[in-house]
Amino acid sequence: MGDEEGATKPRVLQMVRADGADKSCVTFVLHNEDHTLGNSLRYMIMKDPDVEFCGYSITHPSESKINFRIQTKGGLPAVESFQKGLEELTAVCQHVLSKFEASVEEYKTQKDVSME
Template identity: 45%
Template sequence: MAHESVQPPPQAAPLAEVEPKVKILPGMSSDMTAATFVIDQEDHTLGNTLRHCIMQNPEVEFCGYSIPHPSNLNIHIRIQTTPNTTALEALSQGLKDLYTMCDHTLKKFNEEITKGDYEIVSS
């Protein structure tokens, strides 16, 4: 059996600078109760559900989202709050609430699958 020479692994390319997932657009109010956030690589799926979760917060006066251009995958979320909280805190709480809802849904789904409490429909 011939000996194969072991080659050292190739040097990894330097990591590209990672863009932040969430950015705050210029124009945030001085008291931080109004701001527009950009979330990259997201669409209506996150935009509408996150808007709904944020609007459940009684300290939020307005929350809306838009997709500025269909060829760019990012959403703009505008949040305006009462003086009792900031737009950033409202966004953070909305993301936590959405995570909790998704986690609950996944647990319930897995419970039903484990119980076998479902019907397979053939076409």
């Protein structure tokens, strides 16, 4: 009757922009996400000097939905800042994963050598 354990929910992204608003101020709604993505993505986007404001809020604890707002200084559209932040966050995560996997392999190699 409920969600099956281990089943993943589809990720959905909506873009909300007020009528007449320019492209420098956009709110994105990320479904099936929480603080894990929200805070790390906010950090990556705020590193961009063209971004004037970036923040997120969780609508309600029982909903897994984030309202993510970006406002740029006007030179770069908010959508591009969002995409750039996602790409940079992905690169950081890939770097951490590769370092972790290399350390695990090194540990396994050292353990095999010491066992002989």
